[in-house]
Amino acid sequence: MKILLFLAAAAVAMAQSVLRMDPPVITACDNGVAGQATIFWQAPGAGPVTLFAADTPMTGPEPGTGATRTGSWVTDGMIFTLRDAYGQALATTSAVVKCDAGGWFPLDVGNEWHFRRNDRIITGAHSVWRVVRKEQVNGVTWAVLSGTPSELTRLRSDPEGRLYTLSAANVESLLLDPTDTQTAPWRVTARSPTAITLAGVFNEELTWQGPIAGLGQQSGRLARGVGPTYYQTNVIAGSSGGFGSGYTLLEAVIGGARFVPNYPALELSLETQAVNMGAKSARNCALPCYFVACFGADSPNTYKPCVEANVRGGAGRLTLTDPSGNPVFESPANGWVRIPLYTAPATPLPPGRYTVSATVNSSTVTLPLVIE
Numbered sequence: 001m002k003i004l005l006f007l008a009a010a011a012v013a014m015a016q017s018v019l020r021m022d023p024p025v026i027t028a029c030d031n032g033v034a035g036q037a038t039i040f041w042q043a044p045g046a047g048p049v050t051l052f053a054a055d056t057p058m059t060g061p062e063p064g065t066g067a068t069r070t071g072s073w074v075t076d077g078m079i080f081t082l083r084d085a086y087g088q089a090l091a092t093t094s095a096v097v098k099c100d101a102g103g104w105f106p107l108d109v110g111n112e113w114h115f116r117r118n119d120r121i122i123t124g125a126h127s128v129w130r131v132v133r134k135e136q137v138n139g140v141t142w143a144v145l146s147g148t149p150s151e152l153t154r155l156r157s158d159p160e161g162r163l164y165t166l167s168a169a170n171v172e173s174l175l176l177d178p179t180d181t182q183t184a185p186w187r188v189t190a191r192s193p194t195a196i197t198l199a200g201v202f203n204e205e206l207t208w209q210g211p212i213a214g215l216g217q218q219s220g221r222l223a224r225g226v227g228p229t230y231y232q233t234n235v236i237a238g239s240s241g242g243f244g245s246g247y248t249l250l251e252a253v254i255g256g257a258r259f260v261p262n263y264p265a266l267e268l269s270l271e272t273q274a275v276n277m278g279a280k281s282a283r284n285c286a287l288p289c290y291f292v293a294c295f296g297a298d299s300p301n302t303y304k305p306c307v308e309a310n311v312r313g314g315a316g317r318l319t320l321t322d323p324s325g326n327p328v329f330e331s332p333a334n335g336w337v338r339i340p341l342y343t344a345p346a347t348p349l350p351p352g353r354y355t356v357s358a359t360v361n362s363s364t365v366t367l368p369l370v371i372e
Helices: none
Strands: 002-005 018-022 038-042 049-053 065-069 079-084 089-094 112-119 125-137 140-146 154-157 163-166 172-176 187-192 195-197 200-202 205-209 216-223 227-235 242-254 267-270 274-276 305-312 316-321 327-333 336-340 352-360 363-371
Touching: 018 079, 018 089, 018 200, 038 049, 112 227, 195 216, 267 352, 267 363, 305 316, 305 352, 316 336, 327 336
Parallel strands: none
Antiparallel strands: 002 274, 002 363, 018 038, 038 065, 049 079, 079 089, 112 125, 112 242, 125 140, 140 154, 154 163, 163 172, 187 205, 195 200, 205 216, 216 227, 227 242, 267 305, 305 336, 316 327, 316 352, 352 363
């Protein structure tokens, strides 16, 4: 059995002009205030286009798809615009330059990280960590976060990139020291020149592992100037030990910059264009048994195929409709939604031409989905 997702460019339901920078956050600066990046654009059907930095053209007339490299003159907040032959703006993007981004967990109010979460209860849920405010404790400023594990509720960092946590009893503790791999609880175990995520490709990434504390242990990865790209907990408890939970970064908002594709007023997207069900290449949303004495998990070798959709443009509703026009799945939607491609207990949907639709404020976009 095979699923074919017939999608527009980049697996989205609405064609659009796109302008993006690589890296999304510039942390390598030659003069302490500016850096360089590669700028990519796509403008389907727009004809010749020109890229502008502020009001100065960077290129001459170019094809609708292309890229160019800047010099070391890109400053924070600089606006880049893609214009058509008539001077009409097709897409814009703003540079994020953090030359002093020694920190590995940026803690400005409003920063947020959207994760796909797997744990012992559910596969493919979503969680958002967000910096909601700053508060003073004993003359020291701390960032207060929501949605995070308890040990990450109040954090601060210093100019050298060290990360500190504050307990409920207002006791400060060093959590991570990127300059010393041995002394901090989160011990740096590896470094990579790039961090590859769904939110973008960033300049640097470090991998850390925490100590065994009680019945648990944490590990994860941080990207310089961006923050957590992965977070995992393991249970240390004999036959019940093993994987506890895992958080994989999908989107991020850092310093007001949102690291996802540019969305039009309403967009419906699907994660992939073709899935072979016979080969089980579709995402399996069955709940595995993560430890020996597990309960509530699906039986071994259970296959519950699913795909992820993303609805942008406001809170609305997502519907999967069968070939007869009957809804087989409905869910509130304002971001990522998991769509099961099976009926209980784990029976794949029958072949046919299905429709995935998203409705927000009386506007609807659709994508066909064919199951063979």
